[in-house]
Amino acid sequence: MNTIYEFVTGPLAWLTWTAFFAGCAWRLASMYKLAKSKDTSSIAFMSWKYSLRSIAHWVTPFATLGWRKNPALTVATFLFHVLIFAVPIFLTAHVMLWDQFFGISFPAIPDPIGDYLTIVVIALCVFFAVRRLQDPNVRYITKKADWIALAIVFAPFMTGFLAFRQILDYDTMIILHILAGEIMLVAIPWTRLSHMVFAVFTRSYMGSEFGGVRHARDW
Amino acid sequence: MGIHDRLIEDVGLRRGVSRLTPEKIEKTVNAVLKNETGARLKVYSETCMRCGMCATACHYAQSHPDDPSYTPAGKVRQTLDVLLDKGGKVEPDFIYGMAQLAYTECNLCRRCVHYCPIGIDTGYIMTVIRRICHKLGVTPQYIQDTAHSHSATFNQMWVKDDEWADTLQWQEEEAREEFPNMRIPLDKEGADIYYSVIAPEPKFRTQLIYQAAAIMHAAGVDWTMPAEPGWDNSDMCMFTGDFEMMGRLKRRHFESAQKLKVKRIVMGECGHAFRSIYDVGNRWDGWMWHPIPVVHSIEFFWELMRDGKIKLAKKYPGPVTVHDPCNVVRGRGLHEKLRELVRFLIDGDIVEMASHGEHNICCTAGGGVINCGPPFKNVRVAGSKSKAEELKATGVKTIVAPCHNCHGGLEDTVHAYHLGMEIKFLGDIIYECMEKPEA
Amino acid sequence: MKRCLPILIVAVILAFSQLASSQEDMTVIAPDAFGKLTRPAATFVHDQHNEKAGVEDCVLCHHGGSDGVQDPESSTEGIPCADCHAVQPDKGTTGLSKAYHLQCISCHEQSGKGPLACGQCHVR
Incomplete structure (x- = not known):
């Protein structure tokens, strides 16, 4: 147990962080290079002002036509995205580990609230899954990659929940939890989760075209 | 369900597909994807989270x-996904459906952006899909005919060089009965305004040229029209995917204006031509902006009214509703000016449709869809059901629509859904209501 | 889980009744300083642990030091950890929970034995 635990929290964790940052950097750099050679008539119009204007609208719930027309999904999406960052970073157990491994300390979400928020994330994953299966518009466009992306995000939260509650074998679960988190980080640059690094640019581009060229709102 | 359950027979598509082999398809698809697309398409296809939020944006889906x-x-x-998943290894029959979908079931209106x-x-x-279809030679017959016309004559309607000048002189002569001193100045160097139109105007909507000339005359505008090819600002090649030809057209248009050393190009009430000159063709030609400022009629008429250049003898009886053409509203943000202008012109209220301004619903004719001709008319009209409902809900009898394609589409919609509405160009209303001192 | 239950009960009773007056009786780490515990107290049967781990030198855990610097020579046997390690530490000093975590986990890591993950000590 100790050997495995030390391996997944030690060398494997470092490998994971390296793969995550290097992967993101590589994807961004190579995509920028590609854009430079093939999309010059697009990137020529990039504008800070209109990028930020567009981003500001789209990170505000119900500030855009799309958000307003899909209220349930809007609430779910915002909650989901806030929580999948906030919970792993600010969970008490993780704050202890930030301190233990990196020597940085900051306030934590108390355990019972963290537990509750994890359940919310799991419930949201279920919501997304049910929506994929139930809504004909979504089912029609769903591909394997969409399920993979959802599963990758679902796994660390589910295993984290089980480990925290110490349901099933704890030792196994905590290893699975760490592995699931590591899989997620490594997968971000290479799956649909890459929207984490790319969305800001697609959003900015659309904002720039609409603001600077078309003089119209893109929200 | 999908495009392959609703294929429509079209000579152009059928003949194009009959010439294809899987090898040719694979080669062409990958050549376009590799050489002509880059980070944009890659990121779009990779990060679309398939959330389905866009489903209700499209009037076809509505x-x-x-x-x-x-x-x-x-x-x-049904299109790009399949090409990417299969690495371009698809059958000719697949291309038929892909072309029909891309050319006739998407108006490129960009409402889904919101x-x-x-x-x-x-x-x-x-x-991009249309571009691939063009390169495969699979394009609907009617729109390809207009693209051929562009290639051969630099206008969309096979208008011969002498017919163009003749038509203008004919309109001038007609108008001089009403306005004895009116001219349609051809090739006037250094004019303030270069007025450009789409080829259907000299071909079968000559009254629009007549009206425009009357307005220019009444407003005392220093204007000109070119006598040589380049006068047609329309661009079906942009919509078929024939970007090389689009580039030639736009270059010819700009150069025709540059040769005359005019200050501005004012474009008639057309949406797609504006998109081509203002946003798309210029980029293909390597101009980030435009060698000569480009102004749409909405803005030009708005300036005339603001500056008091046009005096109204009466106001047009309202209420009216305003249809926002995608290419000048989502494509140029002219919706506010359009409304200010309409308020100048009408006596009564503007009753807005549920979706208006940038959020407008397309007329379902744009993006070259109406130009694909009669085989696809029923698809188009069926797709405009949600537009018809919004039009009907306004309860008014007049639609102001400053775009040729929108007129074509809305006429069919109004007819098919028994809306009993009339559709007006801004030029129609200005001409009808303005003071005609010499008349 | 069933196996843990008696320990848990004992732990909770001990934690709240403050029966643990000497190290011989110590079975969990639950100093008063923490007040209400957020997780179940870490199981720690002092003598049994040291016997199993072969720890004889008290200073190995009961170290001294000041201003956030550990002194592995001076023994602080008999002085409660919380006397030096505040629950809310000042800058440059080590807080109480971090002190326990560092103390236990680093030793377990070095020896390759003993619990490392949260739930292995804080058993529900």
């Missing part, structure tokens, strides 16, 4: 609420 194959992401699913959180431009994706 008009077919139980058929997800009409949704923006659903269209990508729905996509990460900013995916489905209109762009459909444009």
